[in-house]
Every structure is written in structure tokens, then in C-alpha cells.
Amino acid sequence: MRVLILNGSARREKGVTGRLLRSIVKGLSEGGALVTQFQIQDLKISPCTACLSCMHRKTGECALKDDMNLIYEELKTSDVLILATPVYLDGMSAQLKMVIDRCMCCMEPFLTKDHSGRVRHTYAWRMPKKMMLISTAGFPEMETFDPLIPTFNAQVANFGSESIAEICIPGTIALQVEPQTLDHHLELLEEAGANIAINGQLSTDIIEKLNSPPLTVDQYLAISAKYESWCRKQLAAVLAG
Numbered sequence: 338m339r340v341l342i343l344n345g346s347a348r349r350e351k352g353v354t355g356r357l358l359r360s361i362v363k364g365l366s367e368g369g370a371l372v373t374q375f376q377i378q379d380l381k382i383s384p385c386t387a388c389l390s391c392m393h394r395k396t397g398e399c400a401l402k403d404d405m406n407l408i409y410e411e412l413k414t415s416d417v418l419i420l421a422t423p424v425y426l427d428g429m430s431a432q433l434k435m436v437i438d439r440c441m442c443c444m445e446p447f448l449t450k451d452h453s454g455r456v457r458h459t460y461a462w463r464m465p466k467k468m469m470l471i472s473t474a475g476f477p478e479m480e481t482f483d484p485l486i487p488t489f490n491a492q493v494a495n496f497g498s499e500s501i502a503e504i505c506i507p508g509t510i511a512l513q514v515e516p517q518t519l520d521h522h523l524e525l526l527e528e529a530g531a532n533i534a535i536n537g538q539l540s541t542d543i544i545e546k547l548n549s550p551p552l553t554v555d556q557y558l559a560i561s562a563k564y565e566s567w568c569r570k571q572l573a574a575v576l577a578g
């Protein structure tokens with residue numbers, strides 16, 4: 338099984354998103370999957386210009402020539418696509434959305450109905466059969482992901498794929514102050530990676546465990562108080578020159 342991971346975090350592998358990905362990659366590799374990962378922030382990719390050359394001139398081919406070519410190659414040969422993104426102002430990161438828009442070139446101009454009866458374009462080439470979301474956010478509540486999850490599932494439908502799971506882990510302000518508070522979820526992610534590599538899917542049990550916040554809101558606020566106190570000192574130092 339080939340798995341492609343797109344990390345949309347501006348902090349690349351240094352952020353919490355990167356930490357989550359290291360664990361799932363470990364499990365995927367142990368389970369025998371071939372994993373390719375891109376840090377979108379490191380690539381030179383331009384936004385879609387809506388020239389529609391991919392629909393009206395060279396079907397299936399983007400007119401822009403940049404690092405998206407590396408991603409297209411992998412998309413065409415991968416079985417699973419993992420979209421990883423922090424929540425940025427209630428959505429996916431701009432880095433990731435830019436790549437998603439550039440995937441429009443998998444579509445032809447022709448129209449058809451999908452299995453749910455919705456009108457879609459036909460495909461020039463197929464995106465990976467299965468997709469998965471891995472997300473994280475600064476605030477502690479699961480509601481933080483309410484706008485992102487339907488957006489991810491809309492992409493799954495756009496690309497005629499199937500979602501393995503939407504894994505959302507909130508509370509990174511506290512998780513970064515006390516990194517060990519994430520350890521249990523990292524172990525679960527490793528197990529999830531191995532399960533995906535072996536079975537191509539995840540049990541509802543492991544999905545539910547992964548989607549249980551590592552900290553209660555009160556635990557989160559108590560830990561985050563240390564961060565707030567650091568911020569106050571830092572801002573005072575800047576003011577003092």
C-alpha cells in the first residue's frame with residue numbers, strides 16, 4: 338500500500354501536526370506501507386489561476402509548472418491520501434487549500450451524477466481511493482473542528498474518494514507546554530497507522546479514542562496559564578526595549 342501525506346502546517350515537521358504525523362508514519366511503515374510525505378510549506382507552489390487549461394486544452398494536466406508536479410506523480414499512484422492541517426481561523430491552512438485547488442486538474446469538463454445523485458465532473462485521472470484527515474488546534478474543544486470536518490468530507494466527495502477517518506486532536510496551547518500530555522494519542526496514532534497499512538481501515542473504537550480530547554477544558558486552562566504568564570513576561574520585555 339502506498340500512502341501520501343500532505344502536511345499543511347506552516348511549522349512543517351516542527352509543529353504538533355508534525356508530531357502527530359511522525360507517530361502515524363511509524364505505524365504505517367511498521368505495517369508495511371510505503372509512505373511519502375511532503376511539507377507543503379517547503380515547496381514552490383502557486384495558487385490555481387482558474388485558466389481552465391486542464392479542462393479545455395490538455396485534459397488532466399495543469400498548465401502551471403511547479404512543485405505540484407511532485408505531488409501529482411504521487412497522487413496518481415497512492416492508495417491513501419492523508420491530509421494533515423492545523424485549524425487556521427476555523428478552516429484548513431491556506432497551504433493545504435492551495436494544493437487541493439490545484440488538484441482540480443484531475444477532473445474533466447464533462448458532467449455526471451455521483452453515487453449520491455449529486456452532479457460532479459468526470460475524472461481525467463483518479464485521486465487516491467481513500468482519504469484521511471489529521472488535524473489539531475490551539476483551543477481545547479472538539480467544536481473547534483466543526484467547520485473543518487465537513488470541508489474535508491466535501492473534498493472526499495469532490496475526488497470520488499472514501500474517508501477512512503477524521504482525526505482531530507485539540508488543545509495544542511497546553512499540549513506544547515506539557516508535551517507528555519499527548520503521549521497516549523501518539524501511541525494510538527501509531528497503532529492506527531499499522532491498522533491502516535494492514536486493513537486499509539480503522540475500527541470505530543480507535544477513531545473514538547483518538548477523537549477524545551487529551552485534556553479537559555479545566556486541565557487545559559490550568560496548563561495554559563503557564564503559557565499566558567510567559568506571554569506577559571515576553572510582551573513586557575519587548576515593551577521595556
Ligand SMILES: Cc1cc2nc3c(=O)[nH]c(=O)nc-3n(C[C@H](O)[C@H](O)[C@H](O)COP(=O)(O)O)c2cc1C
Pocket residue numbers: 346347348349351352353354355423424425426427428473474475476477481509510
Ligand atoms: C493563522 C493561525 C490561525 C489559527 N486559528 C486557530 C483557530 O481558529 N482555532 C484554534 O483552535 N487554533 C487556531 N490556531 C492555532 C493552531 O491551530 C495551533 O497552534 C496548531 O498547533 C498549529 O499547528 P502546528 O503545531 O502544526 O504548527 C491558529 C494558528 C495560526 C497560526
